[in-house]
Amino acid sequence: xxxxxxxxxxxxxxxxxxxxxxxxxxxxxGDRCAFEGLIERFQGxxxxxxxxxxxxxxxxxxxxxxxxxxxxxxxxxxKDPGMFRSWLYRIALNGVRDYYxxxxxxxxxxxxxxxxxxxxxxxxxxxxxxxxDRLERKEFWDGLDRFMSRLSASExxxxxxxxxxxxxxxxxxxxLGKNESTVKTHLYxxxxxxxxxxxxxxxxxGENYEYE
Amino acid sequence: xxxxxxxxxxxxxxxxxxxxxxxxxxxxxxxLQACTVCRRERQLIVEQLGLVGTLxxxxxxxxxxxxxxxxxxxxxxxxxxxxxxxAFGAAAACALLLITFSLTLDNGRFRGPDQMSIAQEMEEDxxxxxxxxxxxxxxxxxxxxxxxxEEATSGLDDTLDxxxxxxxxxx
Numbered sequence: 001x002x003x004x005x006x007x008x009x010x011x012x013x014x015x016x017x018x019x020x021x022x023x024x025x026x027x028x029x030g031d032r033c034a035f036e037g038l039i040e041r042f043q044g045x046x047x048x049x050x051x052x053x054x055x056x057x058x059x060x061x062x063x064x065x066x067x068x069x070x071x072x073x074x075x076x077x078x079k080d081p082g083m084f085r086s087w088l089y090r091i092a093l094n095g096v097r098d099y100y101x102x103x104x105x106x107x108x109x110x111x112x113x114x115x116x117x118x119x120x121x122x123x124x125x126x127x128x129x130x131x132x133d134r135l136e137r138k139e140f141w142d143g144l145d146r147f148m149s150r151l152s153a154s155e156x157x158x159x160x161x162x163x164x165x166x167x168x169x170x171x172x173x174x175x176l177g178k179n180e181s182t183v184k185t186h187l188y189x190x191x192x193x194x195x196x197x198x199x200x201x202x203x204x205x206g207e208n209y210e211y212e
Numbered sequence: 213x214x215x216x217x218x219x220x221x222x223x224x225x226x227x228x229x230x231x232x233x234x235x236x237x238x239x240x241x242x243x244l245q246a247c248t249v250c251r252r253e254r255q256l257i258v259e260q261l262g263l264v265g266t267l268x269x270x271x272x273x274x275x276x277x278x279x280x281x282x283x284x285x286x287x288x289x290x291x292x293x294x295x296x297x298x299a300f301g302a303a304a305a306c307a308l309l310l311i312t313f314s315l316t317l318d319n320g321r322f323r324g325p326d327q328m329s330i331a332q333e334m335e336e337d338x339x340x341x342x343x344x345x346x347x348x349x350x351x352x353x354x355x356x357x358x359x360x361x362e363e364a365t366s367g368l369d370d371t372l373d374x375x376x377x378x379x380x381x382x383x
Contacts, residue, residue, distance in 0.1 A: 039279045047275040057273050068279040137271040163265045191227045
C-alpha cells in the first residue's frame with residue numbers, strides 16, 4: 001500500500017517535472033502565455049522566498065516583479081529547462097542582494113531605522129487578523145530571526161534555501177554555485193546549531209511537529 | 213560509527229542522516245534502519261525542521277498584486293537588436309579610428325611632411341609673395357608695357373573727351 005503510494009507520488013513528480021520542462025521550452029521559444037503560466041506557478045514561492053529575506057511585503061512584491069521580468073528577458077538563453085526553478089531562485093537571490101546593496105547606500109544618506117521586526121506584522125488593511133495570531137506570528141519571526149543571527153551568512157542562506165524554500169541539495173548547489181560537499185557542510189553546521197539552540201524550541205513551542 | 217553511551221547514533225550521525233542519509237557509513241545506516249529509538253529521534257529532527265518551513269509559509273503574507281510582464285513580447289527584440297547594432301557601430305568606429313591612426317604612423321613614428329617638401333612649399337610661398345609685391349608696384353605685365361607706355365597716360369583726358377564728349381557726360 002505504502003509502496004504503491006510512493007510509486008504514485010514519483011509518477012506525479014515526473015509528470016510535473018516534464019510539464020514544467022515543456023512549459024519552459026515554450027516560454028524560451030517566445031510563447032508569452034507559457035511564461036505567464038510559469039509566473040502563475042512560481043510567483044507565490046518566489047514572493048515568499050524574497051519576503052523571508054527582506055521582511056517587507058512591498059519590497060518583496062517589487063523584487064518579485066523584477067525577478068520575473070528578468071527571467072522573461074533571459075529565458076531564451078536558459079540551456080537546461082530542467083534547471084528553471086533553481087535559475088529563478090538565483091535571479092531572486094541576486095535581486096535580494098541588490099536590494100540590500102541599495103539599502104546600505106541609502107542608509108548612508110538617511111537616518112535609517114531598523115524596520116525588520118515591525119515589518120513581519122502584516123499591513124493593517126491586509127485583513128482582520130486576530131490578536132493572538134498576530135502575537136504568534138511576531139513571536140515566530142522574532143525567534144527565527146534570533147536563530148538566524150547566530151548562523152554564519154553561508155549557513156543562514158543554505159538553511160533558508162533548504163528548510164524555508166524547500167529546495168533540494170542539488171538545487172541549492174545550482175542556486176549558490178557551490179559544490180555539494182560545501183553545501184552539506186554548511187547545512188550540517190546549521191542543523192547542529194538548530195538542535196542546540198534553546199530559542200528554536202521556544203518559537204516552535206506549542207506546535208504539533210507535523211506537516212500541514 | 214560513533215554512538216552515544218546508550219549505544220545509539222550520536223549527534224553527528226543523526227544530523228548527517230537528516231541532511232544526506234546515504235552519506236552515513238554502512239554500520240550507521242544499518243543501525244538506523246534497525247533501531248526504533250534512533251529512527252524516532254531522526255524523525256523528530258526532520259519534523260522540527262519541516263515545521264520551521266511550514267510556519268514560515270503560514271506566517272508570510274500573500275502577494276497583493278500579480279506580476280505584470282512588459283506590454284509586448286516583441287518589446288524585448290528591438291532592444292536587443294539595438295544593443296547589437298550599437299555594439300557593432302562602436303566596434304566599426306573603433307576599427308576606423310585604428311586604421312586611420314595606423315595610416316599616419318610609419319613604424320611607430322608619425323609620417324608627417326618631410327624636410328624637402330617643407331622647404332619646397334616655403335620657396336613657392338616666397339615666390340608667390342614676390343609676385344604679389346611686384347603686381348602691387350606695377351599691375352601691368354611686361355608685354356603690355358610696350359603698347360601702353362607710362363607717358364601716354366598724360367593725353368588720356370583728350371582721348372576720353374574724344375570718345376565721350378563732355379556735353380554728353382553733363383547730360
